[in-house]
Amino acid sequence: DEGRLRQHGVEIGKSVYRPLGVPAQIEEGLDLLLDKANHIEDPFEQSFFVMVHLPYLQPFADVNKRTSRLAANLPLICANLCPLTFLDVPGQAYSRAVLGVYELTRIELLRDLYLWAYERSTQEYLAIKQDLTEPDPLRLAWREVIKQSVREVVRQPGRAPLDVIDACLSAHELGADRDNVESLVIDELRRLHEGVLARYGLRPSEFVEWQSRQRAT
Numbered sequence: 664d665e666g667r668l669r670q671h672g673v674e675i676g677k678s679v680y681r682p683l684g685v686p687a688q689i690e691e692g693l694d695l696l697l698d699k700a701n702h703i704e705d706p707f708e709q710s711f712f713v714m715v716h717l718p719y720l721q722p723f724a725d726v727n728k729r730t731s732r733l734a735a736n737l738p739l740i741c742a743n744l745c746p747l748t749f750l751d752v753p754g755q756a757y758s759r760a761v762l763g764v765y766e767l768t769r770i771e772l773l774r775d776l777y778l779w780a781y782e783r784s785t786q787e788y789l790a791i792k793q794d795l796t797e798p799d800p801l802r803l804a805w806r807e808v809i810k811q812s813v814r815e816v817v818r819q820p821g822r823a824p825l826d827v828i829d830a831c832l833s834a835h836e837l838g839a840d841r842d843n844v845e846s847l848v849i850d851e852l853r854r855l856h857e858g859v860l861a862r863y864g865l866r867p868s869e870f871v872e873w874q875s876r877q878r879a880t
Contacts, residue, residue, distance in 0.1 A: 670686050706739055746784065760773035
């Protein structure tokens with residue numbers, strides 16, 4: 664059943680609600696749901712609409728609520744708004760809110776939970792954003808040159824690193840940035856470890872050989 668619409672009936676735990684069980688009706692219902700969602704202009708309304716109606720339709724055999732929470736973020740992200748997280752939402756509160764939709768087709772509890780969760784999400788997002796440092800404009804401008812230089816140094820373990828760096832940087836018109844870019848390359852080499860090799864297109868075996876050569880000198 665993974666990756667396709669539900670082909671059989673399902674029951675909802677702790678609920679007498681029975682979603683549609685005919686595959687053709689499920690497909691038609693999902694098409695209608697998505698069409699209505701696409702006609703909603705307000706990102707918050709669109710987000711909440713998906714969170715309400717996707718679990719109610721139960722188009723998949725499993726993970727409908729989880730899918731609805733992920734899908735509810737799409738309108739927010741597209742509008743460059745803070746994403747919504749339910750990590751701190753009590754599971755029992757969320758289950759009761761969704762049961763209110765199943766049993767009574769009432770959205771008030773889920774609406775209040777959505778607002779509460781979004782307020783907490785924005786607070787966490789702002790706190791994280793304040794802790795982040797601004798990206799280095801020089802590192803961004805010459806990131807490909809820096810990556811290439813690091814890669815060539817590691818792939819040529821028999822040569823002096825500074826000679827390889829000099830050859831790499833000389834192939835580019837760096838102007839007044841040259842010395843600073845060289846410092847950034849050296850800094851990247853000092854911090855290089857197994858966890859970031861893919862960023863530079865390097866294999867672990869290449870890194871191990873280069874590292875052993877450096878220790879021997």
